Amino acid sequence: MEMINITKVFPGVRALNNVNLQVRRGEIHALLGENGAGKSTLMKILSGVYPYGTYEGEIRYQGERCEFKTIKDSEKKGIVIIHQELALIPYMSISENIFLGNENKKQGIIDWHATTARTQELLAKVGLKELPGTIITNIGVGKQQLVEIAKALSKEVQLLILDEPTSALNEADSDNLLNLLLEFKKQGITSILISHKLNEISRIADAITILRDGATIETLDAKIGITEDRIIQGMVGRTLTDRFPPRTSVIGEVIFEVKNWNVYHPLHSDRQILRDIHITIRKGEVVGIAGLMGAGRTELAMSIFGKSYGQKISGQIFKNGHECPLETVNDAIRHGIAYVTEDRKQYGLILDDEIRMNATLANLKKLARHGIVNANQEIVEVENNRKQLNIKCSSILQKTVNLSGGNQQKVVLAKWIFAEPDVLILDEPTRGIDVGAKFEIYTIINSLVKQGKGVLLISSELPEILGMCDRIYVMSEGRITGELPRAEASQEKIMKHVITR
Structure with missing residues (x-):
């Protein structure tokens, strides 16, 4: 698979600038970079989430030029993406989720016997022992991630894209998932893995492509013993000598x-x-x-x-x-008392609102007189917080949904810091x-x-x-x-x- 000179522009932001990516058949290819580097945007282009015509550049898959206008178009080619936020319906069963939109039908009627049998086969492949009729909300996040992979396998996946698949998993579930990817590799399935857990990348990746500020920096051969410090240097453009800043505790x-x-x-x-x-x-x-x-x-x-x-x-x-x-x-x-939730998208932010609105929600009384918010003061306060937290955005009027995950997290922090x-x-x-x-x-x-x-x-x-x-x-x-x-x-x-x- 080849992505050639991919450029993607959002209002006020050039997310990708002539990015190039080459992935070989049967390898596990890691895609790394800081938050906002363009990793997820690039994969959304490859999977048809951002359709052909909304970006510049060319995608070639198995030697053929591809113009994916929908996710269905990429899935027909065997390209399947699993997003960081799981796309499962909580109160439907495992089998219903796996075949949602891809139902086993006879004369327009769902064949539940075939659906259940096929689900059992897929669950066995990913090592999940739950019954097909188990409701999604009754299983843990680690098992839900395996259901997502089973769903990808049901679409005859050849190129599997995983965006931060272990970010919500504990160590045991993460190990199981990584072992599964290695097993898929033996079966000839190609994987593109976005992750910030460098120890996982070092363990399973064959190649590493690093993006920085929407551009391709380099592609490294992971088989020759690339150190985590070397990867970090490529990601941030400098050597990060300490992972944790020093602090003298005065308790x-x-x-x-x-x-x-x-x-x-x-x-x-x-x-x-x-x-x-x-x-x-x-x-x-x-x-x-x-x-x-x-x-x-x-x-x-x-x-x-x-x-x-x-x-x-x-x-x-x-x-x-x-x-x-x-x-x-x-x-x-x-x-x-302030609480920064682990689920920033559901509980931490109003995604369709501007950064400005989100960053002041927890303490509007600080900005209001007689029930009316002083918009000028709000802009000054949020701009100061943006600089303090180094939130990367076109302006504080940008919609929060268009920020990278890391910058969304900083907006949540800004909101609660503003609450003093x-x-x-x-x-x-x-x-x-x-x-x-x-x-x-x-x-x-x-x-x-x-x-x-x-x-x-x-x-x-x-x-x-x-x-x-x-x-x-x-x-x-x-x-x-x-x-x-x-x-x-x-x-x-x-x-x-x-x-x-």
Whole structure:
């Protein structure tokens, strides 16, 4: 497959500028670059999401010039894309999702027997043991990712494009997915993999193409032992000597405390999700929460933040030694608590609104007099935050949906920093973000705690937890199973607490 001199322009932004990409049959080809480099845009062109005529350049596949006007056109050629945000319908079954739009039919009527049999074959190929009739919402994210791959296989895929496939997966699920790609390679299936997890790239990629600012920088042969530092240098245009910015911790008194916190499932009132949680955060401290997916970390964060999750919630929350019942999100904001969600697109942003609107939503009263927002002041404040957080955009009037994932994440951060919180809960704040943008977000976290704020950092990446946190809680099955100061923490010790029953 060859993409030749691909140029794509959005209003006010040249996303791609004469990009070239060559992929050989049967290889795993990694596509890397900072957020906003143009990786996803390039793959959306290849898969027909952005149709022929909306870009300049040429696509050649198996020696033939291709002009894909729809996704169906590319799928007919065996090119299938799996996007970063899973495109499954939660309340439909696995088999219904796999064959949605591609149904097994006889005389216009769905053949459910054939659908079920074919689903079982596909699930066996991806190593998923669920029944075809299982509802999607009842399986975890890792298994949902496998359903997406089974869906691609149902379309006789020859070139599989995966955009950040492991960003929401724990380590075990990520390993399973990478092993599956290696198995596909043996079967002659070609893969293009977008990922910011360089250890995964080093493990499975045959070739690496790096984009920077919408242009092709270089293509590397991954088989000759390319180091992560060498890849980073290509991505960011400089050597990144430290993954985590240095910080001298000046830790004060307890600013936030959660005692005897118990939470039940929002739909199943007999199912307890969190049991007897007790955590503290001090001024100037970054406190981490480690644990596997499903351990209850996000449920804890959301239930603390104005009881956004769960029912039959009991326990106490203290701020600066005084109990403060946080019954609603407004209560939490008023008491100086902010929550950066792990799902920025569903809960963190209004995607069709401008950056300007999103960045001020959590604290409009700061801009309003007599109920009317001062638009000039809003522009000044947001522009200052844009510069501080280095948000890459054409202007603050750009729609948030057109930003890269990393820059969308920075807008979410800008929104909550504008709310002037004392305690900031960060749930997977660097998921799907490149190493350069991660460093910028870590620097922002350091500046917040330097001001005396407290930060609760939830992350599935143990190096991030170890590199950023002063103290670490470990969660397993809805309980706190361990607490480690930074000086004593290691990946091995954390994992011992993770598997504690």
